[in-house]
Amino acid sequence: MVAKDWLRGTLTGTWAIDATDASGTYLLDVRNRNWHEAWIKMLDMDITWLPPVRESSEIVGEMVKGPTVFRGLPVVTGAGDQAASAVGSGLQPSELGLSLGTSGVLFWVLDRFSLPPHPSVHAFCHAEPHSWHWMTVTQAAGLSVRWLRDVIYSGADYASIDQEAAQVSPGSDGVLFLPYLSGERAPIRQPNARGVFFGLDSQHTRPQLARAVLEGVAYSQRHCWDTMKGNSDGMRPSRVVLTGGGSRSGLWSQLVADVLALPVLVTEDPGAAVGAAWLARNALMGDVAAYPRRTIAEREPNSLTAGEYEDVYARYRRIVAHMDLLWGSR
Template identity: 55%
Template sequence: MSLTGFAPVAYLGLDIGTQGLKAVVVTDSGHVLFETSAIYPTAVPTPGWAEQSPGDWMAALDSVLGQVDQAGLSVTWAGIGVTGQMHTVVVCDDRGQPLRPAILWSDQRAREYGPAWEAKYGLKWLREQTGNKPLSNFSLGYLRWIRDHEWTVYQQIRHVAIAKDWVRFVLTGAWGTEMTDASGTYLLDVAHRHWATDWMREMGMDPSWWGTLHESGDVVGTMQYGPSRFRGLPVVAGAGDQAASAIGTQLTPGELGISLGTSGVLFWPLRQYVNPPHPSIHVFCHAVADEWHWMTVTQSAASSLRWFRDQFYADTPYAIVDREAEIVPAGCSGVIFVPYLEGERAPVMQPQASGVFFGLRAYHGRTHLARAVLEGVAYSLNDCYQTMFGREAPKPQRLVMTGGGARSVLWTQILADVLGEPLEIVEDPGAAVGAAWIAHSAVDATQERWPRASIRTAIPGANAAYYQTEFHRYRRLTRVLSDVWESSAEALSADS
């Protein structure tokens, strides 16, 4: 309820996340009035696979829309924005009905396609077509897997959508995708912001499956679904979760976004297209028209800590894990953790990589391992950082940090020490707020950006110099292990 006696203008942001669907209501000044969420399961039909039912997304959507409706907010509704997990692909028939469960971004079933394409076409040509190296979780690999293993399903495909694009189709009846999620399909000519038609033909992909290709702020239709108060509202194309999160954080060129969430993400906005310095760094279209970004990802960041807490601390609060880790000296008396629990994307590009505790002795306890997990994730993020910027490249003007892991004072201090750079820890508005901002900017382009709420700053401290030495030990270890993982994968392949 507005204190000035009038109903504020508000926008609805929807985030189709990996663990659940979140809805936020945000005023045109950036104030979050209401938020709610509903969870859904992930199926693992076989090790390394991950699938979700679009029907579960719809049940969650109905739940959150109902909760927003019942909240009775005194607002003037102005628009709706959508975001969601990138790469996750839904294949549909001519009525838009899913033909099979959605294959998630974390699924590893398509990991053989990238190396095969590189061997056949060459990385140089592939990067000329798409801007990027083919990775196992780009959507094209999943589509090719369906073609090779589920031919009956493949023959029925008439529409293909990324997670949020399918939900937006349900909301509006309009098929299409937009530049940020299209970048993650491995079918877009990212530099020129249109489909890589030669590559699509080579792969047997029909561009019409994807519908209209939009910029994120394009209004694609009006709301045709859910409670009556939302009907007729303009719905924008939206953005993938990483770009939407950067928009929600109000990240600008010159600032590096670091997200310490389930995965660890470095996000570097660009005003013009620039080829990245290393194949593990993606170059994608940004949610801002005619802007791009570099992005690199370490697969298991906060999820490494969650795994460790669940295995060694049961239901103990994370604050207790933090407190125990804090009493252990930097370097954990020789223990190094390699956080490759779900393979790795950057800068070591090996889906077959695995997590490692190295240097264990009989005198080590779970407290040493707890701190080693925090340090190992920090090392992995620094490995990505050093690969992105190198010794000679210009450094970011500011490092802006978000994500659930950023709530840990100890963890952010370790990361500042390892990076050797100050970190501005800011309130994480989340991707749904970014989606609401995209809707807001489409409806009222005259408004300035929403304010960013800074929480604290972590400054490199007494352990910074020591951690630089330890980081080089970590880096050498991962490169040695890389050969081990490669030979192990070859042996397993030969045995199968």
């Protein structure tokens, strides 16, 4: 059982798992949203070890333990954190979700199942019925900026970092940052990857490093998006819905718009808990209404800057390819 399923089972006496978390076990037939019996048999596992798979907004029991005032309340299955967060941000199939937290998560909702073009892209059931999602996760999005603050800025506030980075022109005067401070999951799948500042000379100072870190994380998300969409002409998002702590930075959200060459909608980020509560609301109301999100800001890509970033991003990709040869030799 996943932790939430153990807790729910303890409170309700009902054994179950939702399709989003079941997707992460590699034992689920994700297309059909149930256990892959043939695969489980090949692994010499007993399928009775596994709980029934239920939908995230399905009522699976009622409270039989805990405070008396809560006894008898209906309880829904719930969802994994990223799927619940997508519900809480009101993400629609035509939108690309991007969460800039400690990690960076790209989230694309699908109305029918299909295999992704690359093994670094997860294909999971979504928390809403009859929907799926593709997802990539990078290890050090906001973590890279926190490292920059703690090590180079001696704990200054993030607004100060933004102010200095904004003084530097796009491309950081030739400095590039690879945000691989904890290895990397997507799209390079390289646990030996390490962070890199490339192109430093004696004229570069702290502001160039600050902007390079913000740009480097944006390039890594562009790299994930290019990998996720592959050669598909059908993956043309109307906009990026940006959440997470990094979305509070006006400079960084504009960088994302320019590097991805897509409009960015910055929304209030209610978190996964609100998404889970909204799933419970939908279960009780019997519908699948979208969460009423609140818009904080809208960013349009600057065509001139976006064109400059195309050239720098191509250089970023070349450096990553060359560095991968070194990381692989460790």
